[in-house]
Amino acid sequence: LPQLKNLIEKYLPIKSRSAIVEATVDGDKLLIAGAVQKTLSFREEVYLTIFDQQGNMVDDEIFYDDASGHYNIVLSKPTNPGLYVAQIEYHEIKVTDIFQIR
Numbered sequence: 001l002p003q004l005k006n007l008i009e010k011y012l013p014i015k016s017r018s019a020i021v022e023a024t025v026d027g028d029k030l031l032i033a034g035a036v037q038k039t040l041s042f043r044e045e046v047y048l049t050i051f052d053q054q055g056n057m058v059d060d061e062i063f064y065d066d067a068s069g070h071y072n073i074v075l076s077k078p079t080n081p082g083l084y085v086a087q088i089e090y091h092e093i094k095v096t097d098i099f100q101i102r
Contacts, residue, residue: 014087014096023086023099030077030099036069036090043067047089050075053082065090077101 021034032048043064050059058078065071078084078101087096 013085013098014094016093016095019088019090019093019095021086021088021095021097023084023097025077025099025101028077030075030086031072032075032086032088033072034088034095035071036065036088036093038069041067044090046071048073049087049089050078051085051087052078052080053084058084 017037019034019036021032024031024033030050036044036046038044043066045062046065048059048061048063049057052058059075061073061075063071063073081101083098083100085096085098087094
């Protein structure tokens, strides 16, 4: 049962009431959009990590949100077909979204 739980958690997106992320593939670009909930209005660092379906890190980026907590970045998409996970970290918050390259 613990092994099944680990597999389920590995392949389910992590959600939060304090942050959201959406990963979308558009042609040869990967669009990452979302927002983080803030109490102060100023730009902060947000960390993005892309993992392949084996859990290997494919890309690691640091970017800034806007003063209201919204972000929208465009990256080159991974080249190999398969499932990928986009993980955003903001302070102690982690959220993920799954996207597919065909």
